[in-house]
Amino acid sequence: MKILIYGTGGVGGYFGGRLAQAGHDVTFIARNAHLKAIKENGLRVNSINGDFVIQPAKATDDISEIERPDLVILGLKSWQIKDAAKKLKSIITEETMILPLQNGADNMEKLQEVISKKNVLAGLCKIYSKKEEPGLINHFYLEPEIIFGEMDNEKSDRALKLNEIFNDAGIKAMVPDDIYKAIWKKFAFIATVSGLGGLTRVGIGKMWQDDYLQEILKKTGLEIQAIAQAKGVDFNEEDVAQLFQFISGQEMTTTASTQRDIMEGRPSELENFNGYIVEQGKKLGIETPVNEFIYRALLPMEKEARRS
Ligand SMILES: NC(=O)C1=CN([C@@H]2O[C@H](COP(=O)(O)OP(=O)(O)OC[C@H]3O[C@@H](n4cnc5c(N)ncnc54)[C@H](OP(=O)(O)O)[C@@H]3O)[C@@H](O)[C@H]2O)C=CC1
Numbered sequence: 001m002k003i004l005i006y007g008t009g010g011v012g013g014y015f016g017g018r019l020a021q022a023g024h025d026v027t028f029i030a031r032n033a034h035l036k037a038i039k040e041n042g043l044r045v046n047s048i049n050g051d052f053v054i055q056p057a058k059a060t061d062d063i064s065e066i067e068r069p070d071l072v073i074l075g076l077k078s079w080q081i082k083d084a085a086k087k088l089k090s091i092i093t094e095e096t097m098i099l100p101l102q103n104g105a106d107n108m109e110k111l112q113e114v115i116s117k118k119n120v121l122a123g124l125c126k127i128y129s130k131k132e133e134p135g136l137i138n139h140f141y142l143e144p145e146i147i148f149g150e151m152d153n154e155k156s157d158r159a160l161k162l163n164e165i166f167n168d169a170g171i172k173a174m175v176p177d178d179i180y181k182a183i184w185k186k187f188a189f190i191a192t193v194s195g196l197g198g199l200t201r202v203g204i205g206k207m208w209q210d211d212y213l214q215e216i217l218k219k220t221g222l223e224i225q226a227i228a229q230a231k232g233v234d235f236n237e238e239d240v241a242q243l244f245q246f247i248s249g250q251e252m253t254t255t256a257s258t259q260r261d262i263m264e265g266r267p268s269e270l271e272n273f274n275g276y277i278v279e280q281g282k283k284l285g286i287e288t289p290v291n292e293f294i295y296r297a298l299l300p301m302e303k304e305a306r307r308s
């Protein structure tokens with residue numbers, strides 16, 4: 001299978017690396033020092049499941065060099081995927097599958113604004129990984145998993161075949177009955193902890209241990225649930241209970257990637273997380289005061305990060 005990894009960071013680098021290791025024809029889009037290192041020394045992946053190197057690795061920063069991929073995995077940040085879609089338009093075919101693995105609830109909708117609905121899959125991933133240095137991806141925690149499907153939840157031949165390809169490459173994967181529920185379950189976690197984590201600058205477990213902050217986390221999550229339900233997503237009481245249970249089980253020092261981006265002054269996915277909830281709240285006539293406070297308190301720093 002001809003696979004394009006658009007964005008070779010923690011997510012794209014790990015899953016693309018595994019697919020290349022399994023013998024697929026994988027091209028990595030990377031840039032600057034990272035691209036140079038991959039071209040010179042291959043893509044190195046350190047993983048709790050075993051380190052490996054893809055050498056030589058096909059890598060470029062010029063998308064026009066790539067022809068007719070069967071599958072594109074988007075490893076970019078969620079605010080970058082619309083631009084990426086515009087660039088992809090000229091190299092994909094009617095059969096190309098585009099799989100967004102970003103956190104966020106509306107990635108597939110953003111893609112469809114630019115690319116035909118037929119090309120777009122919906123998805124998410126679970127992994128703790130990051131670009132450690134140019135040419136090196138570090139997967140440091142959790143059994144990596146891809147959950148994906150068609151936007152109408154059909155268990156199509158192409159989705160089931162892709163699931164098999166992932167599994168054969170040693171990637172845990174599944175096509176759930178309801179991809180929207182799966183996406184919102186992950187999104188509710190990440191959007192609940194990331195913004196407040198960016199404000200408090202402590203790990204998830206530490207926030208939960210503090211009664212006041214625990215209450216704020218719960219209110220954030222409940223507002224997210226109200227938006228999901230208003231959008232027709234089956235994110236129910238049991239899911240919320242599971243969400244709080246999951247947050248309560250996090251280590252004192254665990255942080256999510258967006259929280260780390262905020263804390264380290266990098267552009268973050270704030271707009272796609274708490275910002276999205278606030279925006280949807282206004283559209284749907286639902287109050288989201290806690291998400292709005294978190295969003296607005298972090299926005300000046302976000303703007304600063306994007307200026308530098
Ligand atoms: N990391 C994790 O553990 C997890 C992350 N996620 C989600 O996955 C998504 C990706 O996150 P993550 O992998 O951490 O992000 P990273 O920043 O590690 O990776 C994104 C990569 O894309 C590259 N990139 C961006 N634009 C371009 C471009 N135009 N040309 C070439 N390369 C480009 C970046 O390069 P550069 O560095 O030069 O900007 C970077 O290497 C996010 O939505 C995140 O929330 C989901 C689950 C876990």
Ligand SMILES: CC(C)(CO)C(=O)C(=O)O
Nearest residue numbers: 125126127128256257258
């Ligand atoms: C919390 C985690 C690691 C789960 O996959 C994640 O999605 C992130 O850090 O962005």
